[in-house]
Amino acid sequence: MKYVKTIGLEIHMRIKSETKMFCSCKNAVALAPEANINVCPICMWFPGMLPALNAEVVRLGLIGGMMMNCEVNKYSRFDRKTYFYPDSPNSYQITQLYDPIVWLGSVKTLVNGETREFRIHHMHLENDAWKLIHTWGKTLCDFNRAWSPLMEIVTDPVFHDKEEVMEFLRELQKIMRAAGVSDADMEKGQMRCDVNLSIAPEWAKEWWMRTETKNVNSFSAIWRVIDHEYKRQLKIIESGGEIDQETRGWDDEKWTSTSQRSKEDAMDYRYFPEPDLLPINLTDEFISEARACLVELPIDRRLRYLNEYKLWDDDARILTADKALSDYFEGLVSLTKDPKRSCSYITTILLAIIKESEEINSVSELKFDMKQLARVIELVNWDELSSTNSKQVIEELFNNGGDADLIVDENNLRQKNDTWALEAIVDEVIANFPNQVEDYKGWNENIFGFFVWQSMKASKWQGNPKIFNELLKKKLG
Numbered sequence: 001m002k003y004v005k006t007i008g009l010e011i012h013m014r015i016k017s018e019t020k021m022f023c024s025c026k027n028a029v030a031l032a033p034e035a036n037i038n039v040c041p042i043c044m045w046f047p048g049m050l051p052a053l054n055a056e057v058v059r060l061g062l063i064g065g066m067m068m069n070c071e072v073n074k075y076s077r078f079d080r081k082t083y084f085y086p087d088s089p090n091s092y093q094i095t096q097l098y099d100p101i102v103w104l105g106s107v108k109t110l111v112n113g114e115t116r117e118f119r120i121h122h123m124h125l126e127n128d129a130w131k132l133i134h135t136w137g138k139t140l141c142d143f144n145r146a147w148s149p150l151m152e153i154v155t156d157p158v159f160h161d162k163e164e165v166m167e168f169l170r171e172l173q174k175i176m177r178a179a180g181v182s183d184a185d186m187e188k189g190q191m192r193c194d195v196n197l198s199i200a201p202e203w204a205k206e207w208w209m210r211t212e213t214k215n216v217n218s219f220s221a222i223w224r225v226i227d228h229e230y231k232r233q234l235k236i237i238e239s240g241g242e243i244d245q246e247t248r249g250w251d252d253e254k255w256t257s258t259s260q261r262s263k264e265d266a267m268d269y270r271y272f273p274e275p276d277l278l279p280i281n282l283t284d285e286f287i288s289e290a291r292a293c294l295v296e297l298p299i300d301r302r303l304r305y306l307n308e309y310k311l312w313d314d315d316a317r318i319l320t321a322d323k324a325l326s327d328y329f330e331g332l333v334s335l336t337k338d339p340k341r342s343c344s345y346i347t348t349i350l351l352a353i354i355k356e357s358e359e360i361n362s363v364s365e366l367k368f369d370m371k372q373l374a375r376v377i378e379l380v381n382w383d384e385l386s387s388t389n390s391k392q393v394i395e396e397l398f399n400n401g402g403d404a405d406l407i408v409d410e411n412n413l414r415q416k417n418d419t420w421a422l423e424a425i426v427d428e429v430i431a432n433f434p435n436q437v438e439d440y441k442g443w444n445e446n447i448f449g450f451f452v453w454q455s456m457k458a459s460k461w462q463g464n465p466k467i468f469n470e471l472l473k474k475k476l477g
């Protein structure tokens with residue numbers, strides 16, 4: 001019998017606000033250099049402390065929700081989720097169970113070249129716990145992360161294979177980065193994923209019992225979890241067993257998961273409205289200010305590059321991976337009116353130089369004006385600069401800035417296209433090498449390159465090789 005798997009995801013993303021969710025401590029988006037430096041009595045849950053909601057967190061959350069095409073709930077509120085775990089000294093988390101800030105959205109992406117849309121059930125705001133560090137046989141506590149704001153994005157159970165999940169997560173990462181809502185770096189713990197999976201025979205209308213595998217922290221681990229959980233459930237079903245609804249923990253060193261908790265529901269957490277915080281009533285003004293911060297979706301840019309600019313799929317993917325890069329590319333195209341060449345200069349030359357540089361990590365840090373790169377492309381298009389030499393000019397611009405035309409002239413790189421002058425050189429070369437001319441005409445056509453090389457040399461490498469080729473062909477017959 002053939003079984004189909006159905007997957008739903010819960011993604012936690014750290015919101016990139018300046019300060020934490022309920023106090024004015026710095027929100028260390030990346031790892032702080034030292035433990036317990038971004039802390040205060042509020043985020044350490046000292047007795048009597050009261051949280052105060054950070055409006056920036058609400059604004060960024062709202063932008064994130066709108067970027068996923070969600071409906072905005074003008075009224076939302078926080079609920080207290082009670083549970084004991086050593087990473088939460090107050091024994092509760094402040095979250096939004098009943099009235100999340102946004103819901104009913106969708107994320108569009110390309111899966112194997114096809115446009116697909118995946119439904120978002122809702123997104124709510126909640127606080128992160130502190131961090132436990134297990135070392136020297138002891139457990140240490142770091143509060144830097146305590147009350148850092150998170151978005152929890154919950155999808156409908158809409159995925160049926162790994163590729164769909166991966167493309168969706170990559171798209172989500174791009175969306176939140178483009179909108180400046182989250183850096184969504186999995187390695188830095190800014191994005192974590194819970195994987196809900198169930199299997200059912202192809203003919204079944206409803207899927208069977210699902211399991212939830214918690215806190216999967218890398219794309220490759222998500223891939224492994226889906227594989228592992230599908231096969232584990234299949235084995236149980238095929239040997240006549242039943243799947244327990246349970247929470248499982250993934251061990252990425254052992255590539256296996258273990259049962260952590262059996263069936264749980266909202267009752268177990270004794271949710272109730274958070275008494276220390278007022279509900280959120282969004283004004284029309286606040287919503288329209290957030291709406292004004294929306295940016296073009298990375299997928300729309302990608303489709304535009306494919307359909308209008310006719311770029312290759314890989315190039316379109318690279319150029320839309322990061323908003324600064326797509327902005328740079330589009331700026332360059334507006335100057336050169338040549339999307340293909342602009343793309344190849346960015347992807348094959350500029351990004352390679354940036355990758356090797358220790359100082360510059362992104363196109364937004366470049367020392368030279370974009371107009372200079374556009375000028376280099378123009379010189380190549382006009383045959384005034386060979387594409388081989390153009391790389392040298394870009395390297396010089398990259399290292400020391402300056403003016404493309406000046407660099408070309410100072411280094412004698414300008415190609416000579418004056419056919420009269422080049423013809424005189426060709427005549428001289430032919431006159432200087434009568435034996436080779438005889439060989440060429442008699443039996444050795446392979447010697448043609450020799451004449452081109454001699455002509456280039458005689459022109460001090462400034463003649464246009466295309467013109468030399470044409471002239472030599474004409475004269476040698």
Ligand SMILES: [Zn+2]
Binds near residue numbers: 038042043
């Ligand atoms: Zn604090």
